[in-house]
Amino acid sequence: GAGVSQSPSNKVTEKGKDVELRCDPISGHTALYWYRQSLGQGLEFLIYFQGNSAPDKSGLPSDRFSAERTGGSVSTLTIQRTQQEDSAVYLCASSYQGGGSGNEQFFGPGTRLTVL
């Protein structure tokens, strides 16, 4: 079966431009997570979706970051007015139910964002 997919795999943009990153979770997975990983660093939690709602947005670093999920499936992470410090790998993960046993997260390949 298909795993988590993300697009684009690489994105180079100029400072001040907006970017959209897409995540397609594993079919049937109700929970979806976005993380950011800077070079040589650990995972930074950004946002969590259960279905289409986002009960935890605590990790979004500023109001330039937003995310939505439609139809309980695809999610889009939008970064407005990108800054050089936004350069990182953005990882998406999904899990079956987001709680209790059987809530293992499976990661997509990531989107490498470079802001010039």
Add this chain to the structure above:
Amino acid sequence: QKEVEQNSGPLSVPEGAIASLNCTYSDRGSQSFFWYRQYSGKSPELIMSIYSNGDKEDGRFTAQLNKASQYVSLLIRDSQPSDSATYLCAVTGVGFNKFYFGSGTKLNVKP
């Protein structure tokens, strides 16, 4: 205080040896525990999940959980050079929804 602590390493072991990776966590209410492997330039890959105290074995990997002492460990038997990677410990908080990741331990297995 970080939610999940790991020694950053690098941990170097010879091929064929047992590699022992450790992780401590701060939330006593944590319920689910995971080990991920991340090769350089790749995304994390789930190796093991453990939910109750004790040991859980899967092939060359054994996860150990001790909730009273708030630590979880990963043993890799017969270590291979292909095991060289960064190993991430993850813990879910109360309510299960949020995952807390450690910063990872880099493992080098020398031929």
